[in-house]
Amino acid sequence: MAKLYFYYASMNAGKSTTLLQADFNYRERGMATMLWTAAIDGRAESHAIKSRIGLGADAHRYDAGTDLWDAVSRRHADEPLACVLIDEAQFLSSGQVWQCARLADEAEIPVLCYGLRTDFRGALFPGSATLLGIADSLVELKAVCHCGRKATMNLRVDAGGGAVIEGAQTEIGGNERYVALCRKHFREALGDPH
Template sequence: MAKLYFYYASMNAGKSTTLLQADFNYRERGMATMLWTAAIDDRYRAGTISSRIGLETPANLFETGTDLEAAILEQHAQTPLSCVLVDEAQFLTRDQVLQLAAICDQAGIPVIAYGLRTDFQAELFEGSKWLLALADSLNEIKAVCGCGRKATMNLRVDASGRVAREGAQTEIGGNDRYMALCRRHFMKAMRDGALPDYR
């Protein structure tokens, strides 16, 4: 039976790198894949999944209104798919997560989704919430806080490098806007409004 997998982590844990490695493993064995990433993420070239270590590959773009199930089934009819891989899965809607589950259950195609679990205020993203609820397999990719503990939280900083405690849930950025922290240092930074001191 095909499964829906959710690989989640904080920022800078290597989610996109892990996705690109999985895609390579399938393609190296002559198996077709279909890759998706969020259109809202404009840090790199549109229609590309890129990792911070320099790997990249083309991908389909999804927006909130994209019918993933229809698009995947159309591609599958042309070229049988062995796997669907989704980057930035936190930006999926509830309906899209249900569509991905249907791809597994009805079309027999495994789906592997990669994304953040929570935002900069420790709130679940919609896509992550429904993946945590519906995925057959949940897997955490480890990141490291500056103190050496496991980083599970995403601290947002403003353009001046100060802790941001308010704002829209989605604000695209990389190391210039976010820090991956353990819960202890995240909570202290949010409480004090100051960047962590790891001493």
């Protein structure tokens, strides 16, 4: 029985690296995969999915209007897929997450989603909230705060390194815009707004 997986973590935990390693493992064994990532993240120049340690791969890009059930089902009919891997899964809509569940349940294709659990305010992303609610398997990947504790939060910072407490939920960026912190240091950086 195929399952829907959600691998979640803060920034810098190796989500994309882990996805790319899983993809390599399937392909090394001669199995077909289909990779997806959010169209909103246009930072990668040569590869749609790129890890901070330099690994990369081409991928399909989804946006709010993408019907994952239809796109994956059509590809699966032409070439049976062993697995679907989705990076930046926090940007999936709730409906797209349910499409991923349908792919696992009806098409019998394992769907592995990788993404952030929360935004820079500590609030769940819609895609992450649905994945946390319905995924068959939840796997937390670990990142490390500067203090050595497990980093679970994503602090948005300005050009000077100061904490940003307001703004749109989604703002694409890497180490120049976000710092992974434990909850204690996240609260301290924000002046304990909670």
